[in-house]
Amino acid sequence: MQKISKVESEKIASSSGWLALVPSKFRADLLRHSTLIQLKKGDVLFRVGDPPGGIYGLVAGTVSISLAPSDHAPRLMVLGIPGHWTGEACFLTRKPRRGEVRAVLDTTMLHVPLDALDRMAAKDPSVSHHVAQILMMSVETLLQVVYDLQKPQADRRIASVLQRTIRIGDVPLPLTQGELGIMANASRKQVNATLKQFKEAGWLTHTYRSITISDVNALRGYAEAEE
Incomplete structure (x- = not known):
């Protein structure tokens, strides 16, 4: 840097x-x-x-x-x-x-x-x-964190974490899948499946140690949607 x-x-x-x-x-x-x-x-x-x-x-x-x-x-x-x-x-x-x-x-x-x-x-x-x-x-x-953690669907909790963190800027998010799981209260299996889902939708790409968001609005909409 x-x-x-x-x-x-x-x-x-x-x-x-x-x-x-x-x-x-x-x-x-x-x-x-x-x-x-x-x-x-x-x-x-x-x-x-x-x-x-x-x-x-x-x-x-x-x-x-x-x-x-x-x-x-x-x-x-x-x-x-x-x-x-x-x-x-x-x-x-x-x-x-x-x-x-x-x-x-x-x-x-x-x-x-x-x-x-x-x-x-x-x-x-x-x-x-x-x-x-x-x-x-x-x-x-922290109120937003608590609110997001109360969402029953793991994929929406994961989307919430990602859309909060994207405010870091137009750079890959320095998050491992394990860290994302901790922040979203999600298992590794849930994180892997959700990242695959979001990647196939064209919303992000990822490696084990970083995540790059390509469609912030879609991700935010998914995080905030009510079922």
Whole structure:
């Protein structure tokens, strides 16, 4: 992946997701406190139980986000896309990390340390409100995940995962069939049969470790159809 400059990263982060929704003064202040970090494929940003830290904004690449209730091993829930921010819970609760974030591809992120957020909040109480918006956006995403998992048909659950994840962009989705099965609560047999069905319909092509969507609208329509 070609390296992205700090200036370019700030432009990308400001154009979508959470940072595009906050007041311009707060956005500028936050970016002044941010640093650029690079992750190689497979690098772990943080794990469950790690000490409290700052927030991270995805600029380029993809990260996997694995979550679980307390005392359970985290499971893959979603893939982060450019514009996605994570890590806000530590600022709001002062408790250790509750999830695991890992680079699925070479990835560029912006990092705002916890102490920088504290200094900003000491000057402006509305900072906590703005950071809490990240949490609410995460809740909306997880509500969609729960809703999709309640669909009784495995093929529609699989279609739902794929159409959510396609927002990564016009690149192959870095998902193995096993990972897709975890995200859709589907067996390997169900995943294999569904991918074959979607391939024959002309909606996608796939290898064992990646999936390329060719007809997003058809896939989305199938995911949302009611029987």
